[in-house]
Amino acid sequence: MVGKNSSEHLPPGFRFHPTDEELIMYYLPNQATSRPCPVSIIPEFDVYKFDPWQLPGLKIWIRPNRAAVSGYWKATGTDKAIYSGSTYVGIKKALVFLQRKVP
Template identity: 45%
Template sequence: MVEKIIDMNSSQGHMRSTSYKDKDDDEEEVQLPGFRFHPTDEELVGFYLRRMVDKKPLKIELIKQVDIYKYDPWDLPKPSSVGDKEGYFFCRRGRKYRNSIRPNRVTGSGFWKATGIDKPVYSLEGEARDCIGLKKTLVYYRGSAGKGTKTDWMMHEFRLPTTDNSTSAATVNAKISDQEAEVWTLCRIFKRNVSYRKYTPDSKQLSTKRQQPPINTSSKKFLSSGI
């Protein structure tokens, strides 16, 4: 469904772009006038991140691949023309030490610090509402660890659960290796005082929040690791 919308927007954007030739004849990126990229957590994990791990790129690059830890948050590449003031990036998770499972989240001027354990992202389709991904919230600190100053920059880091921690066979794609699912993340980065209102749960999310199914024992163990 999302692909159909993208294809439709692509064709409309191409048609409309002819009227903007006087403005910029050499523009390389396809412009989508009036389109704003505001995907839900479920869409980010179940569609965009899933396709990235599956190596099925979209015709339009809505989310760029960037090593976000090479940049301070205010120096990150500007959001796509179809986005807003928040940025969306695919990023490979580096390791803090060669034999460690802890990710390296240090940048030039500071570091990203997790605010808690991973939260499950559920599919709202069907009755089972499977856990299709994991979401971690991080805050950016300027300075070194232990002496850093908290800033208003925040990040939501999404990743796919590994096979052993999926709640049902429907959430596991045989073509996706656990290693690939663990390496790739999708990050939403924004400044808190600007973007907090945008992530207020909608009525559908609020109605299902109280009915979230319990996470099985293996998932709880995985989430509590805080990786």
């Protein structure tokens, strides 16, 4: 998890807006092999344990079990393919929160 002090090492005005391709090609391999990212700017936590209205108050963002306290996250829509050049490297899913018991 990222602590408050990690952002103190970043320059003023720093914004982190990686593309889907950059996340998969440059950051996910470090995560998958338990290597640290160059800068601790990507926190790790289980988003599925929270209801959607709890997320904005958290200073952290990132299948497990999609059940939350008062409902569950369900995949919806069409999956989006992620490419690096012409090579397929991953998929992006859209999720909706349903406030009811898991079927």
